[in-house]
Amino acid sequence: MxxxxxxxxxxxxxxxxxxxxxxxxxxxxxxxxxxxxxxxxxxxxxxxxxxxxxxxxxxxxxxxxxxxxxxxxxxxxxxxxxxxxxxxxxxxxxxxxxxxxxxxxxxxxxxxxxxxxxxxxxxxxxxxxxxxxxxxxxxxxxxxxxxxxxxxxxxxxxxxxxxxxxxxxxxxxxxxxxxxxxxxxxxxxxxxxxxxxxxxxxxxxxxxxxxxxxxxxxxxxxxxxxxxxxxxxxxxxxxxxxxxxxxxxxxxxxxxxxxxxxxxxxxxxxxxxxxxxxxxxxxxxxxxxxxxxxxxxxxxxxxxxxxxxxxxxxxxxxxNVSNLAAMPSRNQMRSPSQESLTMGFAGSSNAMPEQVVNQVGSVTPEHFAHAQALLSQLPESLHLGVREQKSAMAIAFALALDTENIEIQERQIAWLREVQPAELVDKTLELSSEISQLDAKIRLPLVDLAVPVLRQNSAKECQRLCKCVHGLAVATGSLSLWHFVLQLILWHRLQPSINPASTTTVEYTSIEQIWPDSLLVLSVIARVGHSQPDASTKDIAYAFRSGVFRLPKAAEQEKPDTPPSCNFTELKKSIERLRLASPKLKQAIVDACAHTVLLDNKVTQSEADLLRAIAMTLDCPIPPFLNPQRGISKQRQSSSKGS
Incomplete structure (x- = not known):
C-alpha cells in the first residue's frame, strides 16, 4: 500500500x-x-x-x-x-x-x-x-x-x-x-x-x-x-x-x-x-x-x-531483516556526493517514474543515511543559523540572492536595505557567501531546517518575510525558476503560522475538474526539462504528451497541439487548485509529472527542485533525489525563465 x-x-x-x-x-x-x-x-x-x-x-x-x-x-x-x-x-x-x-x-x-x-x-x-x-x-x-x-x-x-x-x-x-x-x-x-x-x-x-x-x-x-x-x-x-x-x-x-x-x-x-x-x-x-x-x-x-x-x-x-543487515551502518555512511548513495533517481539511466510515486510519503534507509550525512557536513554557522530567528530569516533572504551576477545582487541588496535592518542585511550577505559554496541539493533541505524557527514569528511577520523574498526575486528583473520554487515552498511551509485555522478539503474527485491545471503544470515541467539551447520544440511537445497520457481518462479529454504557455502566477494558482484534489488524483498528477521528467532518463537539479516543490505543495512529500548529478556542480545552474 x-x-x-x-x-x-x-x-x-x-x-x-x-x-x-x-x-x-x-x-x-x-x-x-x-x-x-x-x-x-x-x-x-x-x-x-x-x-x-x-x-x-x-x-x-x-x-x-x-x-x-x-x-x-x-x-x-x-x-x-x-x-x-x-x-x-x-x-x-x-x-x-x-x-x-x-x-x-x-x-x-x-x-x-x-x-x-x-x-x-x-x-x-x-x-x-x-x-x-x-x-x-x-x-x-x-x-x-x-x-x-x-x-x-x-x-x-x-x-x-x-x-x-x-x-x-x-x-x-x-x-x-x-x-x-x-x-x-x-x-x-x-x-x-x-x-x-x-x-x-x-x-x-x-x-x-x-x-x-x-x-x-x-x-x-x-x-x-x-x-x-x-x-x-x-x-x-x-x-x-x-x-x-x-x-x-x-x-x-x-x-x-x-x-x-x-x-x-x-x-x-x-x-x-x-x-x-x-x-x-x-x-x-x-x-x-x-x-x-x-x-x-x-x-x-x-x-x-x-x-x-x-x-x-x-x-x-x-x-525480514536480512536486507536491513546488508545495508551500511551509520559508521559506514559516506557523504551525499559520493557514489554509494544511489537510488535510481537523478542521473541514473535506469530511473523509473514508478519509483518516484512509490516513494512519496516514505523513508528508505538510504534517504535516512543521506539526511544524516547532509546534516553532519553542514557548516556550523548554518547549522546554528537555522536555529536562531534572525539568522533563519537571513538564510531565507540569502537563498533568494543571485550569486552569479554581482550587479543583480547589488540591486537586490540595495532593495533589502530599504525594508530590513542593516544588521540583518549584513548577516544575509555573510551567509550567502557560505551557501554559494554548497551543492545545489542543499537548498531545499536548508529551507526546511529554517522553517520551525521562522514559524515562531507572528502571522504578519511570516507574511512580511514571504513578501521580502518575493521582492528580492522581483529585484532581479526576471523571475527565475528557483525563485518560484523558493517562494512556493516557503509560503506553503509557513501556512500553519500565517493561517493556523485553514484546512484543505477534497473538492475535486474527477480529472475533468482539474484538467486545465494539470496540463499547465505538465507544460512547465516539460519546458524546464528541455531548457538547454539544443532542445527543440518537438522534444518539449513529446515530453509534455508523455505526461498527459498518464493522466486518467486522457483519451477522452481535449488535448492541445502544443504545451500551453503561462507565467508563474498562473502556475501557482493551478497548483493551489490541484491541492484540493482527491489522493488518487494527486497520485495520477505526480505520476504524470514523474513521467515527463524522466522521459530522457535524466533529472537536472532544476527539474528535481520543481518536481519536489509541486509534490510538497500537494502534501505529497517526495524524499530527496540521491544520485550524484555529474552535470551539476556546486554552482547554481542556469534557471529557466517563466514559460
Whole structure:
C-alpha cells in the first residue's frame, strides 16, 4: 500500500468512524430516554412515549453536536492544541538541553529524509513514562510530542525507532483521522460532564417532599453513568481505528531506520517500565500515543487502543531483516556526493517514474543515511543559523540572492536595505557567501531546517518575510525558476503560522475538474526539462504528451497541439487548485509529472527542485533525489525563465 492508498484508506476509516459514532449516539439516546422515564415516573407502566423520546433525542443530539463542534473548532489550530492540553512546551533549539538537542536532530534527519516540513517538537516535561505522539492535519502542520521519560530512558537508536513510528503516522494520514476522533468523541464526553455538573450542584435542585419522582441530581448521576457507557463506546471506536495502524507504524519505523533492535529495545523497556500519562487529557488523546497512555484494566484487551506489547515484539521479530543487515551502518555512511548513495533517481539511466510515486510519503534507509550525512557536513554557522530567528530569516533572504551576477545582487541588496535592518542585511550577505559554496541539493533541505524557527514569528511577520523574498526575486528583473520554487515552498511551509485555522478539503474527485491545471503544470515541467539551447520544440511537445497520457481518462479529454504557455502566477494558482484534489488524483498528477521528467532518463537539479516543490505543495512529500548529478556542480545552474 503506497502513500496515496493510505490517504484513501484514512478517508474510508473516517466514514466508518462516523458510522460507529452514530451507533454510539443511538445507544446513549435510548439509555437517556429510559432514565427520563424513571425520572418522571412513567416506567414501568408505559415504556413508549414518542414525544418524550423525540425530546430526549433532540436534546442529546444537540448536546453532543455542541460538544463535538466546539472541540473540532478548537482543534482547527492543529496538533499544537493537543500538545499544550497534555502539558507540553515547545522545544526550541536555543533552550534545549543535551537530550532535547538529540531529539531535535533525529526529527530533522527524519524530516529531510522523508521530504516533509520539520515538525515542531513538544516536550511533556512532567511525564516520566516512555511515550510519544504525532498530531496534525497534514504533514505540513504536524507536531511531535515526547515525554521526558522517553529522553531519559532511551538511547539514540531506541529514540530513532520511536520517532520513526510517529513519522509513519504523519505520512500515512493517521493524524487527521485521530484529530477527528478527538473532536467527535468530545461530544460523548460532554454528556458525562453535564451529568457531573448536575451532581455537583444538586443542592440547588432539590425538589419538594411531595415530589415522588427522582431528584435532578439522580438524573445527573444517571447521565454520568450513561456518559461512562459512551466513554467505553469511545474506547471501542478508538481501539477499532488505531490497533492495526500501530502495527503498520512499527513496521515502518524498522524500515525507516533499518534497525529493528532499536524499536525492540523500546518494547523491552516498556515491559519493565510504564507508558501511562498523568495528564487529564490522556483519555481523549490515548489513541495517538506510541504506547498505552491509560491505566490497564480488566477489559484491557477489548478497550485498549494499542495491541499487547508481546504481540508487537513478536511482529517486529518476524520482520525480514536480512536486507536491513546488508545495508551500511551509520559508521559506514559516506557523504551525499559520493557514489554509494544511489537510488535510481537523478542521473541514473535506469530511473523509473514508478519509483518516484512509490516513494512519496516514505523513508528508505538510504534517504535516512543521506539526511544524516547532509546534516553532519553542514557548516556550523548554518547549522546554528537555522536555529536562531534572525539568522533563519537571513538564510531565507540569502537563498533568494543571485550569486552569479554581482550587479543583480547589488540591486537586490540595495532593495533589502530599504525594508530590513542593516544588521540583518549584513548577516544575509555573510551567509550567502557560505551557501554559494554548497551543492545545489542543499537548498531545499536548508529551507526546511529554517522553517520551525521562522514559524515562531507572528502571522504578519511570516507574511512580511514571504513578501521580502518575493521582492528580492522581483529585484532581479526576471523571475527565475528557483525563485518560484523558493517562494512556493516557503509560503506553503509557513501556512500553519500565517493561517493556523485553514484546512484543505477534497473538492475535486474527477480529472475533468482539474484538467486545465494539470496540463499547465505538465507544460512547465516539460519546458524546464528541455531548457538547454539544443532542445527543440518537438522534444518539449513529446515530453509534455508523455505526461498527459498518464493522466486518467486522457483519451477522452481535449488535448492541445502544443504545451500551453503561462507565467508563474498562473502556475501557482493551478497548483493551489490541484491541492484540493482527491489522493488518487494527486497520485495520477505526480505520476504524470514523474513521467515527463524522466522521459530522457535524466533529472537536472532544476527539474528535481520543481518536481519536489509541486509534490510538497500537494502534501505529497517526495524524499530527496540521491544520485550524484555529474552535470551539476556546486554552482547554481542556469534557471529557466517563466514559460
Amino acid at each position: 503506497n502513500f496515496f492508498e493510505h490517504q484513501d484508506r484514512a478517508r474510508q476509516n473516517t466514514q466508518q468512524l462516523i458510522g460507529l459514532f452514530s451507533l454510539s449516539i443511538a445507544v446513549m439516546i435510548m439509555a437517556i430516554y429510559i432514565a427520563a422515564l424513571f425520572l418522571f415516573r412513567m416506567a414501568p407502566r408505559v415504556w413508549w412515549h414518542p414525544g418524550i423520546f423525540l425530546y430526549v433525542a433532540g436534546i442529546t443530539i444537540i448536546a453532543i453536536a455542541v460538544g463535538s463542534l466546539y472541540k473540532i473548532a478548537c482543534l482547527r489550530q492543529g496538533g499544537s492544541v493537543i500538545a499544550q492540553e497534555l502539558g507540553g512546551r515547545l522545544l526550541l533549539p536555543d533552550m534545549a538541553d543535551e537530550q532535547g538537542r538529540q531529539l531535535l536532530n533525529i526529527v530533522e534527519e527524519m524530516a529531510i529524509a522523508s521530504g516533509i516540513s520539520v515538525p515542531e517538537v513538544y516536550l511533556l516535561e512532567r511525564e516520566t513514562s516512555i511515550n510519544a505522539f504525532a498530531a496534525g492535519f497534514t504533514p505540513n502542520d504536524a507536531v511531535i510530542g515526547v515525554t521526558r521519560g522517553t529522553l531519559q530512558h532511551l538511547n539514540r537508536d531506541e529514540l530513532q525507532g520511536v520517532i520513526g513510528h510517529e513519522f509513519s503516522h504523519i505520512l500515512n494520514g493517521d493524524m487527521r483521522l485521530n484529530l477527528r476522533l478527538v473532536g467527535l468523541l468530545h461530544g460523548i464526553l460532554f454528556i458525562y460532564l453535564t451529568g457531573e455538573l448536575l451532581w455537583r450542584i444538586r443542592d440547588s435542585f432539590r425538589l419538594g417532599k411531595e415530589d415522588k419522582g427522582l431528584p435532578i441530581w439522580a438524573f445527573g448521576l444517571a447521565l454520568m453513568a450513561i456518559g461512562g457507557i459512551g466513554l467505553l463506546c469511545g474506547r471501542l471506536i478508538k481501539a477499532a481505528v488505531s490497533r492495526q495502524r500501530e502495527f503498520l507504524a512499527d513496521a515502518s519505523a524498522v524500515q525507516f531506520t533499518r534497525n529493528p533492535n532499536g524499536l525492540n529495545g523500546v518494547f523491552q523497556k516498556l515491559q519493565q517500565m510504564d507508558s501511562r500519562l498523568i495528564s487529564p487529557g490522556a483519555e481523549a488523546a490515548s489513541h495517538m500515543f506510541f504506547g498505552n497512555a491509560l491505566n490497564p484494566s480488566f477489559w484491557d484487551n477489548m478497550f485498549s487502543t494499542h495491541p499487547p506489547l508481546a504481540e508487537r515484539i513478536r511482529r517486529i521479530g518476524g520482520l
